[in-house]
Amino acid sequence: MQAMDSFIEELAADLKRDGLRAGRAVVLGIDGVPHSLLRQLMAAGIMPNMTKLTAAGTLRRMESTLPCVSSVAWTCFRTGLNPGQIGLTGFTDRRPRTYKTYFPQSTALPLPTMEEYAANMGLKVMVMGMPVNYPPVKVKNGVSIGCFLSPSLEKAVYPVEILDTLKRLDYRIDVNTSLASEPERFIQDVFAVTERYRQTMFHFWEQEKWDLMMIHFMTTDRMHHFMWDQADAAAPYHKEFLELYSRIDEVIGEVAAKIDDDTLLMLLSDHGFCGIKQEVNLNVWLQQEGFLRFQSSAPKSLEEIDGRSKAYSLIPGRIFINLKGREPRGSVAPGSEAESVCEQITERLLQLRNPQNGEPVIDRVENWRRFYGANVCGVAPDLVALGHYGYDLKDQIIGKELFRPSKLKGMHTYDDAFLFVNRPMAIPEGIKIFEASAIIGEQCRCRHPLE
Numbered sequence: 001m002q003a004m005d006s007f008i009e010e011l012a013a014d015l016k017r018d019g020l021r022a023g024r025a026v027v028l029g030i031d032g033v034p035h036s037l038l039r040q041l042m043a044a045g046i047m048p049n050m051t052k053l054t055a056a057g058t059l060r061r062m063e064s065t066l067p068c069v070s071s072v073a074w075t076c077f078r079t080g081l082n083p084g085q086i087g088l089t090g091f092t093d094r095r096p097r098t099y100k101t102y103f104p105q106s107t108a109l110p111l112p113t114m115e116e117y118a119a120n121m122g123l124k125v126m127v128m129g130m131p132v133n134y135p136p137v138k139v140k141n142g143v144s145i146g147c148f149l150s151p152s153l154e155k156a157v158y159p160v161e162i163l164d165t166l167k168r169l170d171y172r173i174d175v176n177t178s179l180a181s182e183p184e185r186f187i188q189d190v191f192a193v194t195e196r197y198r199q200t201m202f203h204f205w206e207q208e209k210w211d212l213m214m215i216h217f218m219t220t221d222r223m224h225h226f227m228w229d230q231a232d233a234a235a236p237y238h239k240e241f242l243e244l245y246s247r248i249d250e251v252i253g254e255v256a257a258k259i260d261d262d263t264l265l266m267l268l269s270d271h272g273f274c275g276i277k278q279e280v281n282l283n284v285w286l287q288q289e290g291f292l293r294f295q296s297s298a299p300k301s302l303e304e305i306d307g308r309s310k311a312y313s314l315i316p317g318r319i320f321i322n323l324k325g326r327e328p329r330g331s332v333a334p335g336s337e338a339e340s341v342c343e344q345i346t347e348r349l350l351q352l353r354n355p356q357n358g359e360p361v362i363d364r365v366e367n368w369r370r371f372y373g374a375n376v377c378g379v380a381p382d383l384v385a386l387g388h389y390g391y392d393l394k395d396q397i398i399g400k401e402l403f404r405p406s407k408l409k410g411m412h413t414y415d416d417a418f419l420f421v422n423r424p425m426a427i428p429e430g431i432k433i434f435e436a437s438a439i440i441g442e443q444c445r446c447r448h449p450l451e
């Protein structure tokens with residue numbers, strides 16, 4: 001870490017000596033908004049501000065991360081690195097040399113985030129709600145508000161002096177998802193939290209001339225998970241579904257009206273969304289195929305894995321070979337034996353069909369190191385399976401059902417996120433989310449040294 005601090009100091013000194021002025025940038029992260037849906041809503045006149053901005057800027061379809069999980073994707077955006085490089089591969093991760101899992105936090109990241117670099121270089125930074133920002137990163141002379149993973153508002157703020165302000169604004173970290181069984185109350189809460197995000201953003205906007213603002217809206221993701229079926233024009237709450245996007249569009253218009261021509265405005269999502277047909281429990285599949293065994297007939301956790309097991313899974317679609325020397329009860333030798341097991345699992349997964357209609361379940365299976373490069377972290381999975389649209393990959397230990405209905409209405413997709421910048425740029429279709437951060441890095445002159 002000393003070497004990294006030295007790098008930052010030298011870079012800041014170079015900028016000051018050369019008289020280089022960092023440009024301002026505003027980032028609005030709108031969680032889980034599909035590029036395809038955004039285009040539909042613009043064409044239908046639901047989002048006129050976004051339509052106007054797009055006419056003068058650049059809108060692209062973007063790819064998420066594998067796995068396409070919010071905590072992974074937004075952290076990759078904030079660092080400019082892929083999941084294998086940052087050591088964060090899911091909503092939960094595996095502790096090295098154990099079968100135990102934990103919730104990764106910002107303190108576990110091996111390198112500073114983009115906003116930390118910018119703040120260390122003397123830029124005024126505000127970050128609000130970006131996953132994984134718990135504990136909130138400590139930005140010098142700035143504001144850092146934690147994400148939905150924060151256990152309480154009191155533990156989600158830096159500096160602590162802004163807590164009273166957030167309480168006065170009635171700021172909410174997240175929607176109350178327990179209301180999802182009561183659609184009208186849930187919708188009211190979604191709108192209320194959206195408004196709290198807006199009010200808080202503009203309150204701090206007026207307090208300082210920020211060089212970098214990174215604001216995350218989680219409410220679209222919550223609406224999609226629990227009410228994605230309401231995107232259908234015949235659905236009873238379709239009007240409210242559209243109203244949320246209309247309100248988001250109004251916020252986008254307000255932001256666009258407040259910035260000058262030299263300020264970069266970036267809007268993006270972290271993944272797409274689609275409806276759910278079935279949940280698919282890969283740990284049940286691994287048991288059925290003879291790759292996974294437990295020490296009892298009713299295991300409660302991965303820690304009960306039998307030493308004869310060859311593989312196990314973590315959500316969503318991550319598959320770990322039970323390697324000798326890496327896992328506590330590893331049975332598969334590294335090298336050719338492990339590669340053979342990977343090939344067997346890949347081949348059989350691609351043959352998996354929905355027994356109700358014969359549809360293929362798995363779109364593809366990626367070898368982690370081939371997909372993200374050889375320099376991946378020690379906790380990275382060996383394989384990552386990606387389901388076809390509608391097949392949500394799970395990892396339950398309790399239960400024997402391979403396929404089952406979901407309590408949710410929507411699931412993440414890998415290839416349908418969106419990216420917008422308010423100027424013409426040669427951005428390729430299918431750009432990955434961790435590549436998009438370079439645009440902000442160039443604008444604010446805080447590009448990650450490993451990009």
